[in-house]
Amino acid sequence: MRAIVTRLAVLALAASAFVATPASADETEASSCLRTKVWDGYGDGWAIRTMTSTELEAGKTRSYLVSLYADNEYRITTCADAGATNLDVLIYDTEGNIVVRDETTDREPAIDFKPSASGTYYVVLYLREAAEGADKAGVAMAVVYR
Amino acid sequence: MLVLLISLFACTGEVITAPEPAPTEAPAAAPETPDVDVAQLRDEADEAALVPSPVETQKALEASGIDVKLSSLIPKHKFDLDANDMDHAAVRSGVLLADVLLTVKTAETKELVRRLGAVQKGMNQLNGGSDIDAMLEDIKDRLKADAVTRDELLKELDELSGAVIPELEFNGQSRVVPLIEAGSWLEGANLVARAVQSAEKNDAAEKLLKSPAVVDYFIEYVKTDGADKAPEAVTKKLEESLIELKGLAEKTEPLTDADIDRVVEVTNAVLALL
Numbered sequence: 001m002r003a004i005v006t007r008l009a010v011l012a013l014a015a016s017a018f019v020a021t022p023a024s025a026d027e028t029e030a031s032s033c034l035r036t037k038v039w040d041g042y043g044d045g046w047a048i049r050t051m052t053s054t055e056l057e058a059g060k061t062r063s064y065l066v067s068l069y070a071d072n073e074y075r076i077t078t079c080a081d082a083g084a085t086n087l088d089v090l091i092y093d094t095e096g097n098i099v100v101r102d103e104t105t106d107r108e109p110a111i112d113f114k115p116s117a118s119g120t121y122y123v124v125l126y127l128r129e130a131a132e133g134a135d136k137a138g139v140a141m142a143v144v145y146r
Numbered sequence: 147m148l149v150l151l152i153s154l155f156a157c158t159g160e161v162i163t164a165p166e167p168a169p170t171e172a173p174a175a176a177p178e179t180p181d182v183d184v185a186q187l188r189d190e191a192d193e194a195a196l197v198p199s200p201v202e203t204q205k206a207l208e209a210s211g212i213d214v215k216l217s218s219l220i221p222k223h224k225f226d227l228d229a230n231d232m233d234h235a236a237v238r239s240g241v242l243l244a245d246v247l248l249t250v251k252t253a254e255t256k257e258l259v260r261r262l263g264a265v266q267k268g269m270n271q272l273n274g275g276s277d278i279d280a281m282l283e284d285i286k287d288r289l290k291a292d293a294v295t296r297d298e299l300l301k302e303l304d305e306l307s308g309a310v311i312p313e314l315e316f317n318g319q320s321r322v323v324p325l326i327e328a329g330s331w332l333e334g335a336n337l338v339a340r341a342v343q344s345a346e347k348n349d350a351a352e353k354l355l356k357s358p359a360v361v362d363y364f365i366e367y368v369k370t371d372g373a374d375k376a377p378e379a380v381t382k383k384l385e386e387s388l389i390e391l392k393g394l395a396e397k398t399e400p401l402t403d404a405d406i407d408r409v410v411e412v413t414n415a416v417l418a419l420l
Contacts, residue, residue: 004384015215039301042297042300042301047199047202047304048199048301048304048305049195049199049202049203049308050193050194050195050308050312051305051309052192052194052312053383062192063178063182063190063191064191065195066195066196066359067196067197067198068198069198069202069205069206069353069354070206070207070209070211070353071209071210071353072205072206087415088180089292090179090180092187094183094184095184096182096184096187101179105330118206118354118356118357120357120359123195124180124182124187126176126180128176128180129176141195143195145202145205146205
């Protein structure tokens with residue numbers, strides 16, 4: 001389930017904190033982390049296309065179809081909650097070839113991509129390793145450009 | 147467990163030990179590269195991040211060597227803000243949102259507040275909920291009081307367009323968000339085509355107007371085949387226009403002057419009904 005990564009969500013969750021436990025608290029943590037990164041990015045000229053979040057089981061993927069313009073710079077930036085130790089992010093072309101991927105072992109990977117031709121790609125989030133005792137994690141992803 | 151063992155020993159005189167737990171296998175390490183194939187990607191990919199923002203399109207236009215500000219091409223739309231048919235209100239709100247994003251740094255406060263008010267009215271007609279209404283009211287108030295910089299406002303409006311509105315439920319009407327996005331994209335396509343016309347740089351149109359996946363996504367939600375009532379005029383015209391834009395987006399040959407003129411015509415035809 002995706003969650004709103006916004007002031008509205010923060011307000012709504014704050015309002016409901018005394019009556020119910022949020023169904024996706026982990027996504028909220030991931031989203032809050034991502035929002036900070038994205039807003040900080042404006043200082044370097046980045047701007048938001050999309051921010052979204054989801055829940056990922058260990059070893060599973062979530063894919064997003066994206067259309068990207070030639071010569072714009074893109075960054076796929078992510079945050080996972082403490083349920084993840086290694087989140088990977090990859091971009092595939094429409095033939096299923098990996099165009100770019102992150103090589104880090106952490107839960108906040110980001111990759112940059114400047115397509116030479118406008119076209120359609122797939123962004124794939126991959127929860128390669130969950131934290132001990134966790135079998136899933138909340139994950140937030142943003143597509144930013146400049 | 148200890149009590150149980152003591153009592154068993156007392157009864158039998160033999161120590162009964164708990165069975166050793168079966169050794170558990172360590173979970174197999176996930177492979178370095180996920181096991182995905184093209185068919186899976188095609189079938190399962192989420193479209194939440196598919197559609198470019200109007201400001202992103204402006205960046206791409208500049209990267210193509212066209213030094214035209216899309217904001218300078220926005221006409222004085224005369225929209226019927228009282229038309230509350232769902233499709234009409236969604237597409238119109240999308241167009242207005244695009245105009246707000248493209249002009250946030252340059253528009254006069256009065257004009258920006260007017261456009262934001264029109265977006266707010268559309269969100270209410272679409273049952274966007276009290277939170278989005280309050281958020282837009284707050285933005286208008288801060289603008290009028292000169293209590294927000296245009297740079298800060300741009301961030302907030304980017305977030306509104308790219309994260310808040312796409313997550314609203316609109317009373318479970320799944321076509322509302324795609325139609326809002328369609329309105330924004332259509333306005334962007336209209337402005338880009340006009341910028342390309344004035345700059346006479348058709349090669350830029352190849353980069354900016356050929357997006358068949360985006361058009362397909364809109365058609366999927368707009369199509370009215372099998373609908374139990376006649377589509378509204380806006381919906382019918384939008385569907386016709388998107389089908390024609392899809393044909394142009396899928397052209398393998400370069401777009402001609404006539405093709406670009408046609409993009410302007412078919413997008414104008416939708417905008418004129420709003």
